[in-house]
Amino acid sequence: MRLTDHEKSIQAGEHGAARQRALAQQIEIGRFFDAEDFVEVAQAHIMADTESLGEAGVAFMEELAQLPEAETRVVIPTITDPRGADFNAYGRINHDAAYVELERRADKAFRALGILMTDTCINYQTMMPPVIGEHLAMGDTGVVIYSNSVQGARTNYEGGPSALAAAMTGRTPRYGFHLDQHRRGTARFEVRHRPGDWSEWGALGGMIGRQMGSYFQVPVIDGIQGSGPAPTSDDLKHFGAALASFGSTALFHMVGVTPEAPDLETCFDGAPPDPVSLGKADFDAFLSEYAIEGDGLDVVVFAAPQLSLLELEKAANLIKGRRVADGVALVIATNPENKNAADRMGLTATLEEAGAVVLEGVCFYQMHARELGEANGWTRLMTNSAKLSNIIGGYGYEPVLADMARCVDSAVAGRIV
């Protein structure tokens, strides 16, 4: 890779051993993807939950945190993905205290590097939204796909250690979605059924994601424009999160909706390929894959991504004056900013008076979901998140995907309705 004088000085160890190691790791990744040089990034976002870090990752962070601040402090604004425990509410869901303690150690170590513990995967709805053309190092698939697609910013998937390296060097290897040539459409989908709710937006993302053959594929979605009002931020959030989860996809274009897709022709080099058509029957078939025998229910989860303030309001409106049945839990995850807003606006009170547990700064699958399931006897899980449905089977749950109203009705009935 071609290095600037500044990068050479980092490589030579003039900015400390930690930054030197970070750059060496980035060069290895750059070579793997044939990057010619680095690109400076404006912001980094780090997956920092202890379920993925593990004891080994926390020990690594603690070693870094003990070095002189000049050698480790991040050089660009750096924020974090959801953590692995809600420090205020962990007892209410029987979260193992040993994990909470590990989380506290991680939290302390990240803070020592000057990292802002935002604990969120919806920074684009709550913090500082990325803007078109901005180069970033974002560390959550949902954040990446939203930043790239809806906002026109430029980032690859940056896993925890990689986003941390970017935070410490202020740059990332220039490959993938930083480059114009990788932002062109490679596949075309014609949507003939307008998604009705967030579970259907997620289903659409899931169906397209399953057809993606590699990280470098860019689906172009046509048929949404003109089929109803413009999709909302929450619609595109659920669509993108599911597409990224099922497909390992980092960028989509939605014709007439996203900034790099004013029309179909603009999305492709040359003639657009033949479209794959997706109609009502395809949606029904996808949703039926996440249905299970019998009506038993243990837990209803709204998370993945964390809920926006407007999603919290919708959940509160649906459950107001009702009561979650005994033997069933309703767990909701949002970020600290939205939790604070929901507290002020009375939404948390409405939800919790009905028996829900509103968690902040976490997401359900990033907080030791297997152990939580065992501690609480949760197996049969209902959610409106296609992303969560995709992930949670690996943690020993049986997921059912349904819209938010049906999820709430089921929580109240104590069985899948």
Place this chain on the structure above:
Amino acid sequence: MAGTVIRGHAGIGPAAEGEALVAHDNFSARYDLDRIRGVFSRPAHKLHDENYVGKVLVLNIAKGGVATAWMLHEMASRGMAPAALLLNYANPIIAQGAAFAGFPLIDRFETDITRAIETGQHVAVDPAAGTVTVDGGAA
């Protein structure tokens, strides 16, 4: 080691060898694995219930989320990682995880790697050269 050489793009991590565990399916540490027991835990995965510890895992593409980047390092710290990972197509997360953990990874082979190697074959992996040597010849 004598055997058939399969070429890929130059990879990441040190040389390694071991017994192959192969499926034409995809890979994510968070979605697919019980990392404590060292087995594939996602019911729909073609390697469901298979133990991957110390194996050269041969799969199609990297899928799923970001967590794998931390998780390879964590798995290796407990001696519960595969010996190496061979994919048709890696994604940045797998590459970043391999770079962080010093874990052997190669992708972009001249042929579909999941068809070229069979479960149980002994393979040697050389990421610097981007080559895989299959004992007794490729499948």
